[in-house]
């Protein structure tokens with residue numbers, strides 16, 4: 001479905017942070033933090049799927065779990081309809097849990113091997129006082145049927161099923177309480193490609209039938225493409241780009257998104273595309289790089305990138321990016337900086353790029369030690385800035401405060 005911005009979001013995430021403290025020594029001295037989620041903001045609308053992608057360790061799982069309050073946040077807010085979920089008391093939160101569910105990545109470890117399918121799916125039904133005994137069994141049977149499994153499987157154990165079937169059981173479990181919102185945390189990543197497609201189709205059918213909203217987490221852009229209405233790209237605990245799926249694939253703006261997209265193999269080898277190889281690993285979230293945390297791997301980095309935390313800029317309607325290239329205050333006038341981009345953004349008022357290499361089909365390598373350019377003249381990009389600038393030292397990235405990435 002498409003996003004209708006006239007409608008009220010189902011879920012609003014505002015400047016959410018989750019740090020894991022690091023303690024050392026016998027006294028357990030607090031010596032630092034793993035900044036797993038470092039100020040993310042977005043909305044999810046009813047019946048919408050928001051895809052969340054990024055390399056391993058960028059904070060996707062932590063974000064998903066903190067949004068469900070399976071983890072307590074370090075700071076920030078999540079509103080589910082009108083409820084500020086971190087302000088709810090235990091009983092209120094318990095009631096809300098029925099509406100917010102999760103499907104885990106690993107269909108092997110997420111199902112208790114000693115429980116029957118009936119107990120696995122029916123546990124929450126009984127816990128929440130919906131039904132027990134015969135009535136519970138018949139609800140479980142119809143859920144099994146709905147996810148494409150035989151009702152007679154109720155008496156079986158997880159080891160009797162294939163990976164895809166187990167994931168269907170996980171989906172039935174998530175559906176048992178008739179939720180409005182489900183976090184699908186790498187829900188298809190462990191499955192074979194053909195089974196992945198079946199499970200994605202099932203999730204789409206269920207979405208239409210039950211008017212569900214999904215936060216669909218995956219490290220693979222090609223997987224989220226097929227199910228997402230919009231996609232949030234994460235890097236080191238922050239959302240660096242957020243756009244409709246179409247816009248993100250048609251006109252990726254952030255150099256990181258461009259690199260991720262270039263890594264997707266094309267079915268047609270004659271349509272050779274420029275492949276960008278990101279050098280080095282994602283830096284540690286314990287001591288992330290200053291300014292834009294991507295600057296250590298960015299081919300287009302220039303003056304402010306290592307010093308100033310980028311703010312969220314609406315470069316095109318509904319297309320948000322955290323990159324100084326698109327911020328009217330910093331956008332460089334020197335075409336040489338733009339020429340170092342893996343892809344040239346379309347439709348924006350940027351200086352003409354004459355460097356043929358920038359648009360050639362050759363492989364490009366993003367050097368870890370890419371040299372920053374000196375040009376900091378501001379180009380008149382018609383970008384709408386969403387939040388105030390946060391400067392170096394403001395590691396908490398105030399940019400997200402009070403303003404969503406969208």
Ligand SMILES: Nc1ncnc2c1ncn2[C@@H]1O[C@H](COP(=O)(O)OP(=O)(O)OP(=O)(O)O)[C@@H](O)[C@H]1O
Nearest residue numbers: 020034036055056057058059060061062063219285
């Ligand atoms: N309980 C924890 N204590 C300390 N650090 C943690 C904890 N959970 C996650 N982390 C760290 O937080 C960072 C983000 O992890 P997270 O699992 O959220 O990332 P991810 O993008 O989901 O990666 P993956 O796809 O590998 O699961 C990582 O550096 C991870 O080591």
